Amino acid sequence: MKAAVLIPGRTAPQPFLEIEEVPRPEPQTGYVVLRVLACGVCRTDLHIAEGDMPPVRPKLIPGHQIVGEVVTGATAELALGSRVGVSWIGGVDGDCWYCQHGMENLCDHPAFTGYTINGGYAEYALVRADFAFPVPEGLDDVHVAPLLCAGIIGFRSLRVAGVAPGERVGLFGFGSSASLAIKVLQSWKCEVYVATRGENHRQTAVSMGATWVGKEDEMPPVKLDRAITFAPSGKVVVSALSTLRKGGVVAINAIHLDQMPAFDYDKLLWGERQLRSVANMTRQDARDFLAIAQEIKIHPQVAVFSLQDANKALLAVKEETERGSAVIVP
Numbered sequence: 001m002k003a004a005v006l007i008p009g010r011t012a013p014q015p016f017l018e019i020e021e022v023p024r025p026e027p028q029t030g031y032v033v034l035r036v037l038a039c040g041v042c043r044t045d046l047h048i049a050e051g052d053m054p055p056v057r058p059k060l061i062p063g064h065q066i067v068g069e070v071v072t073g074a075t076a077e078l079a080l081g082s083r084v085g086v087s088w089i090g091g092v093d094g095d096c097w098y099c100q101h102g103m104e105n106l107c108d109h110p111a112f113t114g115y116t117i118n119g120g121y122a123e124y125a126l127v128r129a130d131f132a133f134p135v136p137e138g139l140d141d142v143h144v145a146p147l148l149c150a151g152i153i154g155f156r157s158l159r160v161a162g163v164a165p166g167e168r169v170g171l172f173g174f175g176s177s178a179s180l181a182i183k184v185l186q187s188w189k190c191e192v193y194v195a196t197r198g199e200n201h202r203q204t205a206v207s208m209g210a211t212w213v214g215k216e217d218e219m220p221p222v223k224l225d226r227a228i229t230f231a232p233s234g235k236v237v238v239s240a241l242s243t244l245r246k247g248g249v250v251a252i253n254a255i256h257l258d259q260m261p262a263f264d265y266d267k268l269l270w271g272e273r274q275l276r277s278v279a280n281m282t283r284q285d286a287r288d289f290l291a292i293a294q295e296i297k298i299h300p301q302v303a304v305f306s307l308q309d310a311n312k313a314l315l316a317v318k319e320e321t322e323r324g325s326a327v328i329v330p
């Protein structure tokens with residue numbers, strides 16, 4: 001099969017990926033082989049390609065927003081020929097303390113799709129059957145792909161922040177994840193306040209009907225119940241904290257932050273305000289979010305690339321040249 005294989009240690013302008021012929025994955029018990037229909041390109045793929053996340057395999061097929069058709073290993077839930085989605089969580093051990101306490105997102109021995117195991121920048125992919133989700137009708141291949149990481153993690157962030165219907169919620173940063181989360185918030189009749197650096201992103205937020213839109217250092221005109229930060233910046237976290245009412249929560253949606261600056265505890269955290277990070281996702285988050293996405297008809301903007309052009313897709317994410325989420329169609 002054809003696959004885009006990541007060669008560790010390369011830096012732009014060298015291409016990160018080589019398009020190669022590699023063996024098609026062999027069927028295995030407990031796994032399904034998928035014919036890949038579409039695979040979203042996530043910023044994390046770029047962190048992996050650029051070595052911000054240390055390489056764990058000498059050769060890797062990236063991609064963790066896979067939409068595929070079951071070709072072998074069908075189960076009662078995943079019928080032959082049916083469409084399934086696969087996300088960043090590619091497996092857990094099932095027996096660590098976290099797994100046994102309903103927190104599989106914090107598993108001590110997780111497998112990450114397109115990082116510790118091969119992903120979906122390929123014609124076929126091998127995935128754990130219990131980590132593949134049926135894709136609801138009405139969500140087409142290309143448009144469901146970006147939902148599988150950015151969408152699910154954005155949705156989990158709303159849960160971690162404890163958002164209740166009708167609340168005032170701040171989104172700090174307005175990339176792929178936030179632009180999907182706003183749809184869920186609007187369906188919950190929340191007021192959404194967006195603060196973000198890029199003019200492009202501010203325009204998108206306005207066009208999507210945000211209650212208020214400002215620059216990253218501007219303060220919303222009211223105190224917020226919840227805030228979610230999407231930028232990998234500690235300064236943004238502190239600024240989000242400063243918008244909260246007493247008892248409010250900031251959820252940080254970032255795998256890594258540059259640094260947390262010192263801040264005034266008495267003014268910013270006292271009053272039972274909370275600061276929480278968002279780590280990975282559970283299978284339940286994925287299923288719940290896909291059901292909501294179908295119900296409220298989330299339809300993200302996408303930019304489609306062929307597998308041959310996988311390098312271009314990664315570069316588009318790096319340079320933010322596309323308005324929509326990059327999706328590879330093999």
Ligand SMILES: [Zn+2]
Pocket residue numbers: 092093094095096097098099100104106107108109
């Ligand atoms: Zn575990």
Ligand SMILES: [Zn+2]
Pocket residue numbers: 042043044045064088149150
């Ligand atoms: Zn991702």
